[in-house]
Amino acid sequence: MVRVRRETVVGILVTSLPLLLAALVASLFFPGSGERLVTLFMINVIAVLGIGIYAGNSGIVSFGHVGFMAIGAYASGLLTINPIVQKTALPHLPDWLAGIGMPFLPALAIALLIVAAVAVLIGIPVARLGGSSASIATLGFLVIVHVVLVASGDFTRGSQTFFGIPRAVDLWVALPFAIAAVAIARAYRDSSAGLKLRASREDEIASTAVGVNVRLHRFVAWVVGAVLAGAAGALLAHFLGAFSPKDFYFNLTFVLLAMLILGGITTVSGAVGGTAVIMVIIELLRKLEGGVDLGAIALPTVFGLTDIGIGIAILVVMYRLRDGLFGVRELDERLSWLSRFAAEAKSAPAETPAPAAATAGTLRVDNLGKTFAGLVALEKADFEVRPGLVTGLIGPNGAGKSTLINSVSGIVPPSTGRVMIDGIDVASLPVHAVPAAGLARTFQNIRLFRNLTVLENVTVAASAFKDRVDPRERARQALAEIGLDRFSDRLAGTLSYGAQRRLEIARALALKPRYLLLDEPAAGMNSAETQELMYVLDRIRSKHRLGLLLVEHDLKLIMRLCDVVVVLNKGQQIAIGTPAEIQANPAVVEAYIGRRRSSRQTQPDPLEAGGLMPGAAGLHHPA
């Protein structure tokens, strides 16, 4: 059973309240034109939320949802059109569609099924795309829908007005639909699926690395958003009673996107607030557009004043507030007293976090190699990572360490070799399936979901598997273990550098891995932060019997923490052994000394400061 959290319910109530108030004020004090305006506001809210479910959560701007509005409007119009009017308006309608004259609600249900079917069909290719290619694809869809509507004159009256639609929608019909749209959009945003899609919006690679199937979640959001847009289109059709294909084209797309972007594309409250602000701007400017006579001053007619005004409003808001009027957090999340009230009682983090999964077996890197367009970045890497042990991976810059980590974690498909865990070749799995095999990782350049809270960052990973533990609870445990639980409600991007690095580790731990790959976890840390990191790594390794694969330039850390060290140089694995053996290995010393000689000719050697050079702390020159 889907469980809706108290925060979500409070959020829905807070966001719906202004809708209810607007409806009451309009019907009590401004019957007639005021009521019509607020009805239009409700319909716009539904359409903007439809776009926002996909665009806001995935970060991909959609130009295509107005196409779904058009499909909803024409489908429901055809099913409900008065049979007598239809004989004149659509004389060539095929017999199976003629004279249906259905009531509004069943027609709406059928129209939404049609919209959903089209959305599924189009969503399959669109969900594979990201960024601007996806946006262009959605634009293509809008153009196709428009052309088909204009070309299908027997069904739509072509570019002429389609009329005779029963006016079944007024303020009190539109209001419950708008509230339902708010509830759907907010419940989706707060759900595990919505959180995962928002994580992919922040960083697609990091989200797949914590088990998010980005395509699947984009597809779901696309279809749900399309159905909401289709409902908005049908409501608009039954509110206006007459429309034409140009009413569902670029102009409407521009206005709806302006509403979403101005309010804040990532939140439901932003969608509602942005719709209200843009509608007020439109109403004010429309009055001025035709020219105004103020007695002594007569303002001339200004063509396009409304669109210019919307454009300027977006520019001004974006200049001051990059994330829109409402920012990246919901209104109720920003009101601390409200979020305290909404927050469910948090159980104290369990003393003993959930144990890691079974610890049998090893991670076997088997003859792994990677070639980039002829450049051999890695060749024949061959070693094991054992549970409960720390395996270090060192080598000069460009040695192939990151390539190895990326190949092992599935982000870069290897050219040769395998990565075996329990008989499964992990490197051949889709990236989002790798965590389920027991492997988690952190990144050389921190890859957090910056606009999600610390708790949400870890919850994305904790939701990768279904078990009896609530993902948020598991996330809290992982944060407590890493000492970040007091920052749970902060946005990840606002943490200090060292805390961000530790948050990446907490996020990886929430996947309950058996093996954890850490790509330069101490990079950029000061010595106190590095010291604390060493302590944390040692603790989690022994507590969970984790097999750690640690890439580091900080060689003191490597020598102190590692049980086994693998050395790469120019893509080749040149040595493997205990820290003592590695320190005594002439090939390793030569690789570093060779590098020191060449780099000394140009600049001071950073490795010397790191302590690997002979005579420095950590590695001693072989006797």
Ligand SMILES: Nc1ncnc2c1ncn2[C@@H]1O[C@H](COP(=O)(O)OP(=O)(O)OP(=O)(O)O)[C@@H](O)[C@H]1O
């Ligand atoms: N995507 C890529 N396309 C082409 N060449 C690449 C790519 N990624 C890495 N390389 C090359 O592969 C070699 C190994 O790079 P890699 O980043 O794995 O080394 P590294 O040991 O991690 O270095 P550093 O310590 O500087 O991070 C380098 O010559 C690098 O330029």
